[in-house]
Amino acid sequence: xxxxxxxxxxxxxxxxxxxxxxAAALALFVERGFAATRLEDVAARAGVSKGxxxxxxxxxxxxxKAVIREGxxxxxxxxxxxxxxxxxxxxHLLREIIFGWWKMIGSTPLGGIPKLMIAEAANFPEIxxxxxxxxxxRIRRLLATALExxxxxxxxxxxxxxxxxxxxxxxxxxxxxxxxxxxxxxxAGIDPQRYLEATLDLILNGLRKPRGNGENGxxx
Amino acid sequence: xxxxxxxxxxxxxxxxxxxxxxAAALALFVERGFAATRLEDVAARAGVSKGxxxxxxxxxxxxxKAVIREGxxxxxxxxxxxxxxxxxxxxHLLREIIFGWWKMIGSTPLGGIPKLMIAEAANFPEIxxxxxxxxxxRIRRLLATALExxxxxxxxxxxxxxxxxxxxxxxxxxxxxxxxxxxxxxxAGIDPQRYLEATLDLILNGLRKPRGNGENGxxx
DNA sequence: AGTTAATAACTGACCAGTCAGTTATTAACT
DNA sequence: AGTTAATAACTGACTGGTCAGTTATTAACT
Numbered sequence: 001x002x003x004x005x006x007x008x009x010x011x012x013x014x015x016x017x018x019x020x021x022x023a024a025a026l027a028l029f030v031e032r033g034f035a036a037t038r039l040e041d042v043a044a045r046a047g048v049s050k051g052x053x054x055x056x057x058x059x060x061x062x063x064x065k066a067v068i069r070e071g072x073x074x075x076x077x078x079x080x081x082x083x084x085x086x087x088x089x090x091x092h093l094l095r096e097i098i099f100g101w102w103k104m105i106g107s108t109p110l111g112g113i114p115k116l117m118i119a120e121a122a123n124f125p126e127i128x129x130x131x132x133x134x135x136x137x138r139i140r141r142l143l144a145t146a147l148e149x150x151x152x153x154x155x156x157x158x159x160x161x162x163x164x165x166x167x168x169x170x171x172x173x174x175x176x177x178x179x180x181x182x183x184x185x186x187x188a189g190i191d192p193q194r195y196l197e198a199t200l201d202l203i204l205n206g207l208r209k210p211r212g213n214g215e216n217g218x219x220x
Numbered sequence: 221x222x223x224x225x226x227x228x229x230x231x232x233x234x235x236x237x238x239x240x241x242x243a244a245a246l247a248l249f250v251e252r253g254f255a256a257t258r259l260e261d262v263a264a265r266a267g268v269s270k271g272x273x274x275x276x277x278x279x280x281x282x283x284x285k286a287v288i289r290e291g292x293x294x295x296x297x298x299x300x301x302x303x304x305x306x307x308x309x310x311x312h313l314l315r316e317i318i319f320g321w322w323k324m325i326g327s328t329p330l331g332g333i334p335k336l337m338i339a340e341a342a343n344f345p346e347i348x349x350x351x352x353x354x355x356x357x358r359i360r361r362l363l364a365t366a367l368e369x370x371x372x373x374x375x376x377x378x379x380x381x382x383x384x385x386x387x388x389x390x391x392x393x394x395x396x397x398x399x400x401x402x403x404x405x406x407x408a409g410i411d412p413q414r415y416l417e418a419t420l421d422l423i424l425n426g427l428r429k430p431r432g433n434g435e436n437g438x439x440x
Numbered sequence: 441a442g443t444t445a446a447t448a449a450c451t452g453a454c455c456a457g458t459c460a461g462t463t464a465t466t467a468a469c470t
Numbered sequence: 471a472g473t474t475a476a477t478a479a480c481t482g483a484c485t486g487g488t489c490a491g492t493t494a495t496t497a498a499c500t
Contacts, residue, residue: 009463009480009481010462010463010464010479010480010481011464011479011480012463012464012465012478012479012480013479014478014479017479031342032255032342032343033253033254033255033256033339033340033343034253034256035253035255035256036253036254036255036343038454038455038456039455039456039457040455040456048480048481049480049481049482050456050457050481050482051457051458051459051480051481051482052479052480052481054456054457054458055479055480059456059457060456060457115338115339117401117402118335118338118339118397118401118402119253119335119338119339119401120253121401121402121404121405122251122252122400122401122404123252123253123256125404125405128401128402128404128405129405132402132405132406133405136402157425159418159421159422160414160417160418160421162410163410163414163415163417163418163419164418164422166391166394166410166415167391167415167418167419167422168422169394170390170391170393170394171386171387171390171391173390173394174386174389174390174393174394177338180342181337181338181339181341181342181348182337182338182341182348182352182356184341184342184345184348185341185345185348185349185352185353186352190382190383190386194380194383195383195386195387197380197383198379198380198383198384198387199383199387201379201380201426202379202384202387202388202422202423202426202427203422203426204426205377205425205426205427205430206421206422206423206425206426207422207425210425210430229446229447229497230445230446230447230496230497230498231445231446231498232444232445232446232497232498232499233445234444234445237445237446258488258489258490259489259490259491260489260490268446268447269446269447269448270447270448270489270490270491271446271447271448271449271491271492271493272445272446272447274490274491274492275445275446279490279491280490280491
């Protein structure tokens with residue numbers, strides 16, 4: 001009546017624990033918020049006792065810091081690499097950034113981080129500053145470069161790049177946020193692919209020079 | 221050494237209390253989140269003791285419900301009235317909706333509600349549903365009407381209206397959310413007027429028919 | 441004097457963080 | 471190979487502080 005090879009408890013897996021704990025914490029922090037999340041629930045979700053959690057993280061806030069630190073930062077580098085690959089085609093670059101973001105961040109558990117960080121930024125200014133410096137600023141810089149590239153190539157109009165970068169990011173962030181907030185209310189919510197396609201449609205038509213090329217205006 | 225005409229305590233102002241309490245609660249819920257907000261702090265901010273709060277609201281959750289119920293809903297009606305006023309000029313209508321939203325909601329304490337509702341939607345599905353039905357759906361409908369009006373008039377291209385409505389709302393919501401989250405990190409954050417102007421710029425250029433009119437492409 | 445708004449002291453549930461004890465793994469020594 | 475000692479991962483009951491919600495009392499107004 002018992003499988004001795006896989007005891008449910010007292011397994012010793014020092015290496016795997018931290019990542020399993022931060023994954024569990026991310027999921028619960030995103031869903032409930034930092035204050036409303038019980039560490040006992042985090043531990044249970046990671047298949048471990050509360051005491052074990054404290055072997056790896058000194059406090060609830062330390063756990064939060066770890067979640068944010070190891071979260072999006074590694075993925076950003078991949079995004080920045082796109083710049084080199086598509087340097088000669090700004091419209092294609094923009095498309096790759098947007099759909100790449102969805103594939104690597106938005107549609108993964110990391111997609112909860114925007115909601116989490118927005119909710120907790122005022123309570124944890126240090127962590128917010130880190131996320132701002134290491135994620136937000138870098139994504140903005142990447143997008144700004146894409147826009148400036150397009151302007152230099154004469155594909156895009158002259159626009160307020162600083163403002164447009166933030167504006168263009170908004171629909172992406174809101175898509176991710178939505179999935180972790182009102183998605184349940186929004187029965188038959190819109191398909192992400194369709195939403196992103198429409199986003200790209202608005203952005204490209206909004207940025208392109210008014211008379212540049214012939215093909216334009218596609219009906220849905 | 222004391223002003224007997226204005227005692228700081230034991231003032232009897234039954235009528236004014238509820239609104240003062242919900243205003244205090246809105247501010248603190250937005251800043252800290254529901255769970256991390258202490259009712260003692262809410263009461264103190266409203267110049268009242270915790271016991272008094274319970275004379276007017278049965279529980280912390282009731283207080284939250286009241287905050288959301290009396291929050292944005294009344295302002296929505298004003299927005300919907302714009303439709304009649306600017307029915308014949310869709311671009312102008314869009315501009316009025318966007319800047320009206322900023323003036324009546326985004327730049328006021330109500331501007332915190334998007335952050336608050338996003339953070340708490342999963343914890344309070346009922347309240348989320350109410351806000352979704354009474355605020356989100358109605359704002360979307362207003363914007364959708366504006367777009368369809370523009371298409372009918374031949375000013376706007378044929379676009380995926382359902383998607384575009386959500387996309388267009390995103391930069392507005394993010395502007396409000398930003399002010400209550402990362403604004404502190406973002407020293408010298410962008411001016412809201414400039415941001416909204418750029419938003420309208422992208423949207424109108426993105427929606428307009430490619431060859432419709434002569435004047436286009438303004439440099440910042 | 442009676443009524444009601446407001447207060448402040450109080451209670452009890454909850455949860456972050458601790459620690460004494462348990463179990464698995466490794467090492468040492470036959 | 472088998473026994474035992476030592477270590478390190480893990481557990482869960484416990485504690486102390488915090489805070490939502492209650493209540494006995496006080497102050498204001500009629």
